[in-house]
Amino acid sequence: xxxxxxxxxxxxxxxxxxxxxxxxxxxxxxxxxxxxxxxxxxxxxxxxxxxxxxxxxxxxxxxxxxxxxxxxxxxxxxxxxxxxxxxxxxxxxxxxxxxxxxxxxxxxxxxxxxxxxxxxxxxxxxxxxxxxxxxxxxxxxxxxxxxxxxxxxxxxxxxxxxxxxxxxxxxxxxxxxxxxxxxxxxxxxxxxxxxxxxxxxxxxxxxxxxxxxxxxxxxxxxxxxxxxxxxxxxxxxxxxxxxxxxxxxxxxxxxxxxxxxxxxxxxxxxxxxxxxxxxxxxxxxxxxxxxxxxxxxxxxxxxxxxxxxxxxxxxxxxxxxxxxxxxxxxxxxxxxxxxxxxxxxxxxxxxxxxxxxxxxxxxxxxxxxxxxxxxxxxxxxxxxxxxxxxxxxxxxxxxxxxxxxxxxxxxxxxxxxxxxxxxxxxxxxxxxxxxxxxxxxxxxxxxxxxx
Numbered sequence: 001x002x003x004x005x006x007x008x009x010x011x012x013x014x015x016x017x018x019x020x021x022x023x024x025x026x027x028x029x030x031x032x033x034x035x036x037x038x039x040x041x042x043x044x045x046x047x048x049x050x051x052x053x054x055x056x057x058x059x060x061x062x063x064x065x066x067x068x069x070x071x072x073x074x075x076x077x078x079x080x081x082x083x084x085x086x087x088x089x090x091x092x093x094x095x096x097x098x099x100x101x102x103x104x105x106x107x108x109x110x111x112x113x114x115x116x117x118x119x120x121x122x123x124x125x126x127x128x129x130x131x132x133x134x135x136x137x138x139x140x141x142x143x144x145x146x147x148x149x150x151x152x153x154x155x156x157x158x159x160x161x162x163x164x165x166x167x168x169x170x171x172x173x174x175x176x177x178x179x180x181x182x183x184x185x186x187x188x189x190x191x192x193x194x195x196x197x198x199x200x201x202x203x204x205x206x207x208x209x210x211x212x213x214x215x216x217x218x219x220x221x222x223x224x225x226x227x228x229x230x231x232x233x234x235x236x237x238x239x240x241x242x243x244x245x246x247x248x249x250x251x252x253x254x255x256x257x258x259x260x261x262x263x264x265x266x267x268x269x270x271x272x273x274x275x276x277x278x279x280x281x282x283x284x285x286x287x288x289x290x291x292x293x294x295x296x297x298x299x300x301x302x303x304x305x306x307x308x309x310x311x312x313x314x315x316x317x318x319x320x321x322x323x324x325x326x327x328x329x330x331x332x333x334x335x336x337x338x339x340x341x342x343x344x345x346x347x348x349x350x351x352x353x354x355x356x357x358x359x360x361x362x363x364x365x366x367x368x369x370x371x372x373x374x375x376x377x378x379x380x381x382x383x384x385x386x387x388x389x390x391x392x393x394x395x396x397x398x399x400x401x402x403x404x405x406x407x408x409x410x411x412x413x414x415x416x417x418x419x420x421x422x423x424x425x426x427x428x429x430x431x432x433x434x435x436x437x438x439x440x441x442x443x444x445x446x447x448x449x450x451x
Contacts (some may be wrong), residue, residue, distance in 0.1 A: 002086050004052060004205050004245025006268065008260070011250070017040040017257040026052035026417040028089075028247055032059055033073070036082035047084060053316050055079040057090040062128045063115035064094035065101055065321035087139045089174045090132070092125065092165070097328040101321035105330045108389040110357050110396075116151035116323065117161045118315045127313055129169045141204035141370070144184035146182035146211075146220035148349045152340025159197025166202040173198070176207035177233040178220060178249075183220035184229075186345075190234045195240060207243030208234055211324060223252035226263055231270040236416055240272025246271055246367050294449060332388040354384040357396065365397035371419055372410060379404065380409065398427050 005025030008295045012020055019026060019042060025047060034040070034055065043053055057076050060068055064376065080088045094111035098104045115121050133140050144162060156164070158180075166173055169281040175198065178193040208231075225247070248264055278354035331350045358380045362369045369376040383403055389396050402422045410416055 003249075004054075005204070006264065007052075007247035008380070009056075009194055009247060009249045010043065010046075010253070010263065012040065012042075013252070014250070014257075014260070015255050016042065017150070017260065018042070019045060021257065021261060023191065023263075026054065026245060026247070028054045028249075029083075031055035031057040031079045031088070034079055034083070036078040039082055040280075043083065044118070052086060052269045053083040054085050055088050057088065058112070059095060059318070060090045060091065060132065061095040062090055062098060062132060063092050063121070064128075065124060065317045065324055066096075066099065068128050068132050068135070072133060077136050077150045080136065084220060085138060087141055087172065089143060089204070090137055090286055091107065091143045091145050092162075094324050094328075097290045097321065097325040101318050102325045104325055105388075107325065107332060107366060108391065109328055109353065109361065110393065111424065112141050112145045112391050113324075113328070113331075114145060114147040114149070114151065116320075116386050117154040117156040117158065118151075119155055121149045122156070122161060122164060123231075123313060124320055126165060126168050129165070129171050133169070133171065133233075139204075141174045143174035143176055143207065144179050146176070146179040146186075146218075148186055148217060148352065149342060149345040150187050157193065157197060158183065159194040159255070162194075163197055163199050172204035173202045174205055174207060175203055175210070175237065175243075176224070178207060178209040178211060178230045178422075180233050181227075181230045182211065184221045185216075185409060192236060193197060195237055199201075200241035203243060205247060206237065207247055207249055208248055209249040213217055217345075218420050219352070221252070222249050225255075225259075226266065231266060234267065234270045235274040238271045239277045240273060240274075242278065243271065266432055273427045285306065330431045332366060332384075334385060354381050357389060357393070360393045361397045361400065364393045365401075367422055368397060368419075370399065371415055371422065394426075398423065 003267060006023055007022055007026040007028060008021070010027035010029045013328055018024060025412070027043075031042060033442070041342070045371055047053055047057055055076065057072075060072050060076065062068060076088055076090075079085075080348065090114050094109070094115060094119055095112060096106060096108045099106045115125060126353065129140070161172060165171060177191070180189075180194055183189045183194075184191050208226055209220065209222045210226045210230070211218055211220045211222070212224050213219070222412075234246070246267055250258070250260065254260075326335075326338045327341070330337050330341075331353055337346050358377055362376065372379060380400055383400050387399065387403065393400075401419060404410065405416065405420055405423060410419070
């Protein structure tokens with residue numbers, strides 16, 4: 001396992017600070033935010049200095065019912081090659097549902113949602129991971145996610161689920177200790193038990209991040225300082241295994257460089273505290289097997305042949321697709337809550353998803369909150385209640401704007417005219433020409449059409 005050392009999440013807002021920080025061995029970058037043919041100059045400078053860059057994907061949806069999209073896999077592979085990365089990472093999550101497997105419209109979550117910890121969902125995940133591994137030029141590591149809600153009738157703990165995934169596929173694990181803390185607060189799961197059940201030798205690196213608690217729910221914000229409980233979990237992990245790499249994540253509300261450096265120092269101290277108590281297994285001993293995992297559905301009989309396995313996995317994909325579509329529809333389209341889910345937690349998650357959509361659309365299309373002013377957020381949240389996201393955030397911004405214009409909003413004619421111009425500029429296959437002749441032609445066309 002490659003030793004990565006101390007790292008920080010690279011973001012454009014702190015690019016200059018990261019370049020100047022001492023002791024940074026590697027950085028992680030959101031894969032979807034990097035153009036492989038034109039990586040940011042800051043990343044190229046870091047690479048030339050010998051700093052490792054790891055692309056971290058957020059949109060593959062390995063835990064979904066569908067096979068991984070070939071285009072997304074190709075894009076992730078291109079980024080790994082362009083950045084000279086030793087590995088790439090993604091999440092154990094589903095991010096979209098619906099489509100061909102359910103004969104229903106495609107829905108996008110715009111967020112990482114938990115996979116049911118059942119053996120059938122594990123079968124689908126394992127096959128998706130194998131498909132991804134074959135398509136990528138470097139090893140893959142997958143991350144445990146934070147969750148506000150739990151699936152009913154789960155068969156495995158988080159540790160057992162990750163152990164079997166790594167054992168069956170050989171995939172590496174990206175362990176996020178902040179997410180273990182989140183699941184402790186939100187789902188009552190014991191982080192120490194999860195660590196005890198993990199295949200420690202499969203850990204590629206570790207994430208550390210901050211969040212906040214509100215009304216008994218922990219929100220994994222990546223916009224707040226790392227709290228003591230997260231550092232304590234990191235110390236526990238470091239007492240069990242020397243992590244190949246530890247990375248501080250920060251996505252918003254960036255503090256001064258000195259504060260980031262203090263957080264990195266606190267992370268290093270937590271790791272060192274664990275290392276002083278590192279418990280090493282006796283020579284020749286193997287990791288403890290998962291002792292209380294549910295028995296295999298076949299009762300220990302011989303595994304089915306390839307044809308039966310193929311039929312079984314396709315049936316499992318369809319059942320998982322129906323379940324995930326039902327959940328996602330309740331979260332983003334207001335349909336009834338699926339049986340067995342906590343309706344209060346579903347409401348919290350639904351509001352969180354809508355708020356995140358509003359925030360990201362405001363970043364992708366910063367002109368909208370400028371044009372709409374204080375009314376932007378209220379208008380967007382109202383729109384989100386009846387308009388699930390079916391594409392990316394840029395498409396979401398366009399569809400939101402179109403819905404406002406069709407409703408004759410905003411009431412200010414001047415603002416509405418500017419909004420319409422913005423929408424026309426971005427809704428076509430290419431930006432409209434700014435040449436005077438083209439502008440005159442458009443004006444004439446509007447007159448002729450009575451617009």
